[in-house]
Amino acid sequence: SDDATTEPNNDEALLGYENSFTKLANTINEDNRISTPKKEELFCPVPSLVDDLLSELNISEIQKLKQQLMQMEREKVNLLSNLQDSQKQLEQANGALSEHQEKVNRLTENLNAIRKLQASKERQSALDNEKERDSHEDGDYYEVDINGPEILECKYKVAVSEAGELKEELKTLKAEYQACQSRYDEERSRLENDVRSLGDKLSNLERTTFAEREEKAKLEKELRKLSDVAGESQGSLSVAQDELVTFSEELATLYNHVCMCNNETPNRVMLDFYKEGKGGRSSPEGRGRRSPILLTKGLFPEHGRADLSDGAPSPVSSLPSLCRTTVVSP
Numbered sequence: 001s002d003d004a005t006t007e008p009n010n011d012e013a014l015l016g017y018e019n020s021f022t023k024l025a026n027t028i029n030e031d032n033r034i035s036t037p038k039k040e041e042l043f044c045p046v047p048s049l050v051d052d053l054l055s056e057l058n059i060s061e062i063q064k065l066k067q068q069l070m071q072m073e074r075e076k077v078n079l080l081s082n083l084q085d086s087q088k089q090l091e092q093a094n095g096a097l098s099e100h101q102e103k104v105n106r107l108t109e110n111l112n113a114i115r116k117l118q119a120s121k122e123r124q125s126a127l128d129n130e131k132e133r134d135s136h137e138d139g140d141y142y143e144v145d146i147n148g149p150e151i152l153e154c155k156y157k158v159a160v161s162e163a164g165e166l167k168e169e170l171k172t173l174k175a176e177y178q179a180c181q182s183r184y185d186e187e188r189s190r191l192e193n194d195v196r197s198l199g200d201k202l203s204n205l206e207r208t209t210f211a212e213r214e215e216k217a218k219l220e221k222e223l224r225k226l227s228d229v230a231g232e233s234q235g236s237l238s239v240a241q242d243e244l245v246t247f248s249e250e251l252a253t254l255y256n257h258v259c260m261c262n263n264e265t266p267n268r269v270m271l272d273f274y275k276e277g278k279g280g281r282s283s284p285e286g287r288g289r290r291s292p293i294l295l296t297k298g299l300f301p302e303h304g305r306a307d308l309s310d311g312a313p314s315p316v317s318s319l320p321s322l323c324r325t326t327v328v329s330p
Contacts, residue, residue: 061212065205072198079191086187093180097173104166111159118152125149 259265 062209065209069202069205072201076195076198079194083187083191086184090180090184093173093177097177100166100170100173104163104170107159107163107166111163114152114156114159118149118156121152122149
């Protein structure tokens with residue numbers, strides 16, 4: 001039937017999956033751009049980290065599932081075409097068998113009619129022969145009768161031979177029909193099993209795809225939450241670092257002021273921001289180069305000084321201990 005052999009069209013479903021994945025990726029990129037802090041120097045790796053993680057979220061598995069689904073659809077179409085061919089062959093064999101059966105029935109009817117006619121003709125011919133013997137005892141005269149026993153016997157033999165040939169042909173056609181029927185049954189059962197198997201695989205693929213979409217949505221939510229938390233933590237860390245830098249600057253200024261008031265020579269060396277002047281604090285270059293700590297003589301080795309004088313900010317965790325050392329030391 002047309003309903004059983006109609007090819008299912010899953011191109012629209014696949015196109016919908018691709019469009020949904022594209023929209024989802026665009027939405028995630030937009031959310032990451034909105035949730036990223038404006039200070040690029042504080043938290044630059046967040047967008048790239050989100051993009052890298054999103055690019056690794058089972059995209060290859062989804063592509064494999066889509067390829068398997070398309071392969072199954074192609075196999076299903078091939079199986080349906082084979083089933084249609086088998087049905088056509090079976091219908092042709094049934095038509096040929098019906099024609100031969102009708103022909104055999106007609107010949108059988110003709111043969112029965114010939115047999116009845118032959119029986120009646122034999123009786124009539126027997127009577128006619130007796131009459132002819134009586135009337136033509138001289139043997140000089142002979143007339144061919146088209147309804148005579150010899151003609152009827154020849155016709156009967158021809159009909160019997162044709163009937164035998166038709167019976168043999170009918171047996172051959174029956175054997176071919178049975179073989180076609182068995183092949184059709186086997187092919188139909190195999191195709192039905194394949195269709196059921198393909199349906200099960202398709203349902204499993206749909207469930208797997210749905211589960212992967214849910215897992216992807218969860219991972220995206222977690223990534224957005226982590227991005228927000230990382231941005232807040234980075235902002236809090238920047239505020240704390242600025243406060244410690246300001247405090248260390250004020251402490252260095254106060255220490256030098258106390259030493260000058262007491263006419264004492266300070267034994268602590270201030271960093272580059274104090275040597276260059278307090279104006280460097282307000283300039284962008286000064287804010288990038290300044291260091292928030294005071295260096296005590298003998299507190300750090302020489303290579304430590306070289307590392308701290310290159311303009312990179314010191315760790316925030318070291319600032320409180322250095323400030324305490326500066327206050328407590330004479």
